[in-house]
Amino acid sequence: MREWFSDASHLTWVLLAVHIILGAIAVAYISARRRPATAIAWMLTIIFIPYIGIVAFAMVGFSRLPKSRRDKQKFVNDLILERTEGFDQLSHKEDWPQGLPGLVTLNSTLGALPMVGGNDVELLPDYHGSIAAMAAAIDEAHSYVNVEFYILVADQATEPFFAALERAVQRGVTVRVLSDHLASLMNPGRKTTLARLEAMGAEYHAMLPLRPLKGQWSRIDLRNHRKLMVVDGQMGFSGSQNLVHESYNKKKNIARGLRWHELMMRTHGPAVRELDAVFVTDWYSETDELLILDTSPVVLNPAPHLVDVQVVPSGPSFENDNNLKLFVAMIHQATERVSITSPYFVPEDSVLLAMITAAGRGLSVELFVSEIGDQAMVYHAQRSYYEALLRAGVQIYLYKAPEVLHAKHFSIDSDVAVVGSSNMDVRSFSLNMEISVLIHSADFVDQLRIIEDGYRANSRELELADWVKRPVMEKFWDSVARLTSNLQ
Template identity: 25%
Template sequence: MNFIQDNIWWFVIGLNYLFVFITAGYEIMHNREPAKTISLLFALVVLPGIGLIIYYFFAQEFRKDKIFNRKKVYDHEMIKKWEDKLILEEKDLAHLENFFVDDKIKLVRLLQNNQTKPFTFGNKVDILVNARKKFDTLFADLKKAEKHIHLEYYMFRSDNIGNKLIDILCDKAKEGVDIRISYDYVGSSLSSKALKRMNSCGIEIFPFMPVWFPNLTRKLNYRNHRKLVIIDGKVGFIGGVNISDEYVNYKGQEDTKMYWRDMHLRIEGHGVKSLQAQFLLNFNFITSKEIEIKDEYFPTIEAAGKSAVQIAASGPDTDWKNIMEAILTAINTAEKYVYITTPYFIPNNEILTALCTASRIGIDIKIIIPEVGDSVVARHATNSYIEMLLESGVRVFHYCKGMVHAKTMVVDGVISTIGTCNLDNRSFDINFEINAFVYDKYIAQEMLVIFNNDLLECDELNLEKWRNRAYSEKIKESLSRLWAPLL
């Protein structure tokens, strides 16, 4: 006993590395993605004690793994019940060859075969630039709701814009409209007063996977990053705008608040059914009860427009990296251009290689990222990839007007995608994400105009100047990149 007391620190360190050895063996034997495994092992080795705490609480959660495995089985069972309402038959899919040129049909088939990702015709799609346009449109549609309203948000705050939304929802609930809300426990900040008010109005509102230390786990936990609204099964909203004043560029605050550049979609038509399916699956999951599926959730809809839409959802509970695979396929089948806007660019090897290869064979690749952003570590990690992009001929632009939060891509004037997925490991592997893929040359043209307008607020990066940036910056970038799989 005296020996242990005299050598307590050596004993603690030895015990730490014994657990590190056991944990490392567990990680290696589970054949996870090598980059992520190496980052975890690095943290375990260089951060005695702290590394184990981070790993145990945030990086590896046995309970959640079991929950997600059960959710996969449950999702399959639910999808079987709804597939007659959702899935386009193969004979109909074969006719799509006439609507697409070259290899674009490959993306359609990829998403069609990934569970609830059907190709839907007859959609009316409206692009909503920035939060004020999104909320004006959303509030007008919510006031017209007759049967149900379903909302699913990563960030729902009871601030000015949040309380305006709550006012409308409570009014509709009093009119007899069924309202269900799923909000992420970590990303959201709802006061007890706001929650009590919504509950008293009969609104069903549930947090997504509550955690003990929400402020500490903001970047180290599985979160629901989706932003969805479904109204009467006929109108849907999807995109990057959260329910928070932070996103709204109020007049008079130009000098005190960062300008926020974002994008959202309003969909009217059959594509809303896929949004509805994803909402119901997650709502059933977090409430541990099965909602009775009513015909009104998947109503018969006349063609509202001419856009074709597919919804891609992914997360730690899906069999495939649906959104990442779709983005990868779109890049690999591009023939003219790929224009991307993303707030966080920390790509995996597949996406990085695809972009650089496409550029070197003559595809015009342009990427808009924030000049500053809202995360110092993420910004440095992003910067570590820029030199390789520039060397391959990819044109990279810093958005200088404020924070660009839009997650969009337009390819060859045919394919557009808007959603919640960033080009980083967290979106590809850890968070629950959802994107809309739109096949419409007119929508693609509108997206192209928006992209070019954003370029007017950007500075293009020059390879020689970038190489000559401060060495201290390069050190920060290299260190941040080590943590990229965990960001």
Template identity: 35%
Template structure:
């Protein structure tokens, strides 16, 4: 066989291999029921770049969490299942003010597998400074346990004060456990700060560790633990958007400004729900103790501390559906007068866009508050691609200019709030471990509305007419980013 014939044979083999790769990815995408936009993006990428697309699909195309973790998820879910049978709420009818929202509460309980909790106290911590001060005080008062989980933990600045308080708590006999995401907290996990905490008896674990063999087929690389939860003595808990990092101490701060965050402090029966979520996540780790879940709910009687009614809805790749997406759609559909949403990243599903358009068209005052500058330029340009239809329907789009607005919140008709860790994007709604709370409490909702008004005072509202006159170069950037947005 001549050299030319050999080249022809290898070329034919390569073409056949490429055809097999493209065909296998197409079949797998179709059978896996990806969203249409994501399906098209994967098929296009693999057709144009077969080998690259194939490897990327193995790493990021689906959402497996690894065989060991999948088994622990099933075991943990089974053990937690009995929690849904408990009644944290008093027996009897709902308060009259909540009767019209009974189906929302029923949906939240169904999605989460956990009951609605009444008799709780919720306080909005409207800034990182307020959050750190409140956490410091509660840690100093802890007597038995401190359990924390964060996507990002970086020591230094104001966070050093929290680390010192945790060490002091451990020295006086308090059990302290910290769970952080392996990617978001990769610097901390390899730092002297971690070693110092562990030397003082603080347990530190990494969630969803990234390893080469797990990435290719056993565990998707970009599924992350995005929850931010603190539970102290099982009676006080926090959640929201704040990561354990000084808000001015991150790489892009000099460009886009400091992170602007908010948290909620919960006391009473609803704190037990956040405790359940934290213990569920801790039990998923290879060295986690599933019996933790059993001990947690041997006794669920918690004294009432206030009038708040709260449903807690965790979500993640372990669920067949996207729980928090369904919750967001229901919250939007319930708005009759006002609807305000704050999110740092707005790359929604078409169902969310249609829900917002419907709300605006039926006369709801819809206000979307997003940062003017994102820490990811592609995400920022993709986000703007959605503004045309929203502005045309009458949605008020406000660009926050006071830093990187990171608060994830929804206020509906000044009656209830949806608050937590969820960004309005594909990653949060479909991939990551997230947590949202539905909160009925007049004082909390009023405080959140005032916080939204404060944000608005530092915003630039887009004019539909001016937006239509933006440069063609901006439109091209938006369109290109939009095409790859299902993969962001």
């Protein structure tokens, strides 16, 4: 037998057989419950570089959290459904546009949270102004402050926030804090931040920790990307902004002069308890402590300016790509206009087709993205989609460097919008835990339009004639990056 294997031709046949078997397994297993583009990308990787490809797939090829965490999500979802029975009657359905009821039902089915009326929602487009607003809200806290941010760093910019947390703890307020473990490891100031939280007496836990020696491990790129804060169940904040200096304190960003431009939202009303339900779910997932869900009756203020709001959580703890389904449905429901702002735009095929189709239907379709990128692969991948969009009639605005437009919002027609943490890319659709907020309000969309006008004034509109003339090597790297974007 040893002599047989020592023969080079025999060894070649053995390796070929192993290769074929691996390819067959890849076809049968990888193609199950994956988008065709994703499955093909993984199969080609495993076939052409089998051993490296298998290791890569084992590390990052599964787009769902462990069953135990998904079971916790379902358990809390069931509690939420019991608690919110009849809440949908509190919204103003008689004023909804034709397509909105279907969107609301879709979101409720996937994420368990209803759309409720009686909310006051305010946009916070100023980076330091939103931090000041959150600090002021903390100073009004009497019972608890729940904080959940993908990146949370104590630095010069966030000092007002951390100082407010310290004052809250001193008053006897319970302060609970969650931040993503890997994001903390990758950003400067982690030790200082954790020491600050411990010293003040806040209850802190890392989300999706990567601590194999303690039995804590999951796919490394399944991350909790949510940004939210709730004070006493009465005031909530959500949006795109991480709690960190606008340069992220990274030397390369500072050297390039990069500054992040964000959009946060402050909410008063019944929807705040839905934001809190998302925090409760994540806290339970990380600590096994199930906080009490607010079950008190909701009393709506009949003031005409108050709006209907639905919180839409999504991510690998759910069985469906909640935000992807919402975004695609919204684009197809649009009858006049589609406006999308996304810092990382690597659309799933259904999103791309929906945008191209909307433009073909004669709708005004516009996309705001950054002129400059902080992540090379994503930056080149998203550029590969511009030509198809421009040829379809989509207007693309490149927000001028050195600011990075990191805001994430999406509106259709004149009265429906989404603001949240989700990018328009594969990572946010399938890999990251995100939170989006669906809003029905013409006044709110008008405010969003004013912010978009500011983007447009600070942007360069991309023209098809100029774009197709870009250097050949740029086109090459754009295409290469596009191919790798489906490896998830």
